[in-house]
Amino acid sequence: MSERDAERSVSQTVRAQLALRDMILSGRLRPGERISELQAVDITGVSRTPVRLALVRLEDEGLLQAIPSGGFMVKAFTxxxxxxxxxxxxxxxxxxxxxxxxxxxxxxxxxxxxxxxxxxxxxxxxxxxxxxxxxxxxxxxxxxxxxxxxxxxxxxxxxxxxxxxxxxxxxxxxxxxxxxxxxxxxxxxxxxxxxxxxxxxxxxxxxxxxxxxxxxxxxxxxxxxxxxxxxxxxxxxxxxxxxxxxxxxx
Amino acid sequence: MSERDAERSVSQTVRAQLALRDMILSGRLRPGERISELQAVDITGVSRTPVRLALVRLEDEGLLQAIPSGGFMVKAFTxxxxxxxxxxxxxxxxxxxxxxxxxxxxxxxxxxxxxxxxxxxxxxxxxxxxxxxxxxxxxxxxxxxxxxxxxxxxxxxxxxxxxxxxxxxxxxxxxxxxxxxxxxxxxxxxxxxxxxxxxxxxxxxxxxxxxxxxxxxxxxxxxxxxxxxxxxxxxxxxxxxxxxxxxxxx
DNA sequence: TGGGTGCAAGATGTATACAGTAGACGCGAT
DNA sequence: ATCGCGTCTACTGTATACATCTTGCACCCA
The missing domain is CATH 1.20.120.530 (GntR ligand-binding domain-like)
Known part of the structure; x- marks a missing residue:
């Protein structure tokens, strides 16, 4: 299976999740920084719906933290x-x-x-x-x-x-x-x-x-x-x- | 605050999550049973988008299990x-x-x-x-x-x-x-x-x-x-x- | 009669339009 | 100059339309 096929076979949600996780772990998104959904759309190239799901999944994965008024920020650890x-x-x-x-x-x-x-x-x-x-x-x-x-x-x-x-x-x-x-x-x-x-x-x-x-x-x-x-x-x-x-x- | 106000103040996502959790814990949805999104829409009265988020949250809460081909079923425990x-x-x-x-x-x-x-x-x-x-x-x-x-x-x-x-x-x-x-x-x-x-x-x-x-x-x-x-x-x-x-x- | 294939129905995955709200900025009044 | 209010912008929350895929059933062929 070619790489392109593999890319197509996974859902947009998973793709967004991987891309965002990579951005976070590589430090390109700094701890405490807010991630807006539109920004995430720009990063990942998929629409808001799967981006939203990816953000929720990253939240319970522990990499993101929900902001009470809505949205997410990169979690910081001591x-x-x-x-x-x-x-x-x-x-x-x-x-x-x-x-x-x-x-x-x-x-x-x-x-x-x-x-x-x-x-x-x-x-x-x-x-x-x-x-x-x-x-x-x-x-x-x-x-x-x-x-x-x-x-x-x-x-x-x-x-x-x-x-x-x-x-x-x-x-x-x-x-x-x-x-x-x-x-x-x-x-x-x-x-x-x-x-x-x-x-x-x-x-x-x-x-x-x-x-x-x-x-x-x-x-x-x-x-x-x-x-x-x-x-x-x-x-x-x-x-x-x-x-x-x-x-x-x- | 009246009960009606309280109902309005929480998001549709949370309301759907509560309603579905209640259905599961009360046994009205049996273990192993598949929950379709449209069925969940009927139960909760909110649209598919918040229902979907509620289902994802209930999954990592441990009450639901993702079906490989898509969708969710009620988890069964021994x-x-x-x-x-x-x-x-x-x-x-x-x-x-x-x-x-x-x-x-x-x-x-x-x-x-x-x-x-x-x-x-x-x-x-x-x-x-x-x-x-x-x-x-x-x-x-x-x-x-x-x-x-x-x-x-x-x-x-x-x-x-x-x-x-x-x-x-x-x-x-x-x-x-x-x-x-x-x-x-x-x-x-x-x-x-x-x-x-x-x-x-x-x-x-x-x-x-x-x-x-x-x-x-x-x-x-x-x-x-x-x-x-x-x-x-x-x-x-x-x-x-x-x-x-x-x-x-x- | 059993198995396979094809079609149809209904499900999920995705995109986008719209509404409501929180937060920021600026302007005016004290 | 500072505080407060109002407006405006941009974001999230929600609904829905569309595309794709899975699955189940029926029909046909062996």
């Missing part, structure tokens, strides 16, 4: 908001891991997870790790987390995790690329992979508390990465989500 | 979904309590919470408890939980708690009224109030783990109520949310 969102994700993923462990999962469901574990092993075995490997890690890591969440077999929980992870700075892989520029990079990746291994082991042995605790701690690696990267001012361009930071030290 | 949602709320409220405890709150912020505690005390002191007192309890309980969540001072967390609690069967007071018909009613209320007291104490003493644990356990009272009420088949009409139950034993 560093605390970001750290809290990461802790929030960790808590939810911890709950998912606990559910999986306590309720038990059959051996076959664990197979793809272990396979994924092996794939990541191969990546982190390199020293130093290439940028391509980092990029591959982001993909595999996302897959691992998705598989893990599914093991909870809890639709309401998965829904909330997906929602929280949709925030650009709260996803499991948000700051992995930024981390690639840090001297501690390799070590952090090895620790993260150890967490992965432990949580699978805990689930297999039906150790709910252990599974929960390690997933919580796992999310704090992302918090650590964020703090390191901000303090070192290294490669802030690898973390586009930071465009949403209020009073940013950018 | 008993497990409901129990998981309650556990989910408890986990989030636990996190809020832990944040409050670990980060510390000044004495003045605790005052309204303690006041609320006292008000609930007066209610549960009655024996037996009148239906009016149960109704008042629902209000005070909601206030207590709201104040507690605010103590976390975490906007992202409060946002998620509000979202989860918006599900009609996951809110802190969802099954309190049903409980009013149970013989264990008074005892359960006293235990719940004890939890309230403990979490305030834990926050005051900066005992994060204790605050978190008690709020988790607190939510399980709701789960217990639900199970009791369903098994006893008592006053299912007091739990309109159960209209959403899949293959319900209604």
């Amino acid at each position: 560093e605390r908001d970001i750290l809290d969102s990461i802790e929030l994700r960790g808590t939810l993923e911890g709950l998912a891991a606990r559910f999986a462990a306590e309720r038990g999962v059959n051996a076959r469901s664990l197979e793809p997870l272990k396979e994924c574990l092996g794939d990541i092993d191969q990546l982190v075995r390199q020293d130093p790790i290439s940028v391509e490997a980092f990029s591959a890690y982001v993909t595999m890591n996302a897959r691992f987390h998705a598989l893990l969440n599914e093991l909870s077999a809890s639709a309401p929980l998965i829904r909330e995790i997906d929602r929280v992870s949709a925030l650009p700075f709260a996803s499991p892989s948000a700051f992995v690329m930024a981390q690639s520029a840090l001297p501690e990079a390799h070590q952090i990746l090895l620790i993260g992979q150890d967490h992965h291994r432990i949580v699978v082991d805990a689930i297999e042995n039906r150790e709910g508390a252990r599974a929960e605790a390690v997933m919580r701690e796992h999310s704090r690696l992302a918090a650590r990465n964020l703090r390191l990267a901000i303090r070192n001012r290294t490669h802030l361009e690898l973390m586009p989500a930071l465009a949403l930071l209020k009073s940013s030290a950018e | 008993e497990r979904d409901i129990l998981d949602s309650i556990e989910l709320r408890g986990t989030l409220e636990g996190l809020a309590a832990r944040f409050a405890a670990e980060r510390g709150v000044n004495a003045r912020s605790l005052e309204p919470l303690k006041e609320c505690l006292g008000d609930i005390d007066q209610l549960v002191r009655q024996d037996p408890i009148s239906v009016e007192a149960f109704s008042a309890y629902v209000t005070m309980n909601a206030r207590f939980h709201a104040l507690l969540n605010e103590l976390s001072a975490s906007a992202p967390l409060i946002r998620e708690i509000d979202r989860v609690s918006a599900l009609p069967f996951a809110s802190p007071s969802a099954f309190v009224m049903a409980q009013s018909a149970l013989p264990e009613a008074h005892q359960i209320l006293l235990i719940g109030q004890d939890h309230h007291r403990i979490v305030v104490d834990a926050i005051e003493n900066r005992e994060g783990a204790r605050a978190e644990a008690v709020m988790r356990e607190h939510s399980r009272l709701a789960a217990r109520n639900l199970r009791l009420a369903i098994r006893n088949r008592t006053h299912l009409e007091l739990m309109p949310a159960l209209a959403l139950l899949k293959s319900s034993a209604e």
